Amino acid sequence: MHPALSQLEHSFQPSVLTQIDDPLLSEHNIELWLKRDDLIHPIISGNKWRKLKYCLDHALTVGADTLMSMGGAYSNHLHALAYTGKVLGLKTHAFIRGERPSVLTPTLIDIQQWGMELTFISRTEYRQLRQYKQHDALPGIKPNEYWIPEGGAQVLALKGIAELVTEIPVCYDLICVPCGTGTTLAGIIGAVPEQVSVLGFAALKSAGFLNADVDALLVEPSLHWQVNFDYHFGGFANSNATLLQFMSAFAQRTGILLEPVYTGKMLYGLYDLITQRHFKPGQRMIAVHTGGLQGNRGFKV
Numbered sequence: 043m044h045p046a047l048s049q050l051e052h053s054f055q056p057s058v059l060t061q062i063d064d065p066l067l068s069e070h071n072i073e074l075w076l077k078r079d080d081l082i083h084p085i086i087s088g089n090k091w092r093k094l095k096y097c098l099d100h101a102l103t104v105g106a107d108t109l110m111s112m113g114g115a116y117s118n119h120l121h122a123l124a125y126t127g128k129v130l131g132l133k134t135h136a137f138i139r140g141e142r143p144s145v146l147t148p149t150l151i152d153i154q155q156w157g158m159e160l161t162f163i164s165r166t167e168y169r170q171l172r173q174y175k176q177h178d179a180l181p182g183i184k185p186n187e188y189w190i191p192e193g194g195a196q197v198l199a200l201k202g203i204a205e206l207v208t209e210i211p212v213c214y215d216l217i218c219v220p221c222g223t224g225t226t227l228a229g230i231i232g233a234v235p236e237q238v239s240v241l242g243f244a245a246l247k248s249a250g251f252l253n254a255d256v257d258a259l260l261v262e263p264s265l266h267w268q269v270n271f272d273y274h275f276g277g278f279a280n281s282n283a284t285l286l287q288f289m290s291a292f293a294q295r296t297g298i299l300l301e302p303v304y305t306g307k308m309l310y311g312l313y314d315l316i317t318q319r320h321f322k323p324g325q326r327m328i329a330v331h332t333g334g335l336q337g338n339r340g341f342k343v
């Protein structure tokens with residue numbers, strides 16, 4: 043790996059496994075552990091570093107000095123990318139969905155302060171940008187510029203995600219992860235031992251595309267995974283009092299903060315399925331805390 047990235051990674055904290063001590067889990071004879079990727083770094087937290095790591099390595103190897111990407115006004119991906127670019131001494135440029143708001147979101151304020159150039163584009167133009175998946179695919183891109191698709195969703199992300207799986211020192215039956223593009227899910231599916239089931243929780247409504255998208259990312263086909271589409275709470279970044287109350291009660295019982303876009307929905311869904319006795323008793327489960335807590339600034343949590 044490029045020395046600048048190794049040096050950055052040395053400053054990271056370990057992603058520990060925290061067992062969730064909760065009467066509801068004992069009542070159903072379920073053991074639940076959280077893989078705390080939220081703790082690895084205060085800013086480049088969760089699946090962001092995992093997804094970006096080998097992509098940045100490639101960018102540095104090909105001599106890029108500018109990282110380009112896209113995202114919404116609360117994007118965890120852009121937040122992590124802007125900060126990483128600043129630390130690595132690379133320029134960053136992002137296309138932001140929708141008109142420039144009169145008051146910038148806390149996420150946009152941060153990323154601008156870290157030197158990211160922001161270009162606001164219409165939703166139609168934004169949708170068009172989504173088709174460019176390769177680092178050099180963006181029309182008009184210069185040799186020194188490196189394109190990273192929305193959410194950091196590209197094949198090199200899988201290698202970084204696989205590392206979180208290999209860090210898990212215990213045997214387990216099921217591993218859960220929230221899904222946006224499904225890239226994190228695909229990385230996990232490709233890395234778990236054969237007997238482990240993988241369950242993704244879709245954060246978006248009408249996310250049926252995930253089945254085909256995840257399949258397309260897998261190097262070897264697998265039958266041991268599934269996406270649950272029932273806990274999107276009305277759509278991406280939608281939440282309601284039930285979800286927010288669940289998150290706040292969870293934080294009170296465990297001391298672990300969640301956010302309502304991804305991790306809150308995954309754990310709400312997992313708890314709901316456990317309550318419905320969807321899983322065999324005696325199972326050990328791991329849920330990946332994919333971070334994203336900076337996004338909480340957009341919600342009254």
Ligand SMILES: Cc1ncc(COP(=O)(O)O)c(C=O)c1O
Pocket residue numbers: 088089118119193195220221222223224225226227304305332333334335
């Ligand atoms: C905190 C958090 N969790 C989960 C995801 C979903 O990841 P993926 O797009 O790889 O499915 C994202 C988006 O990248 C995220 O920011």
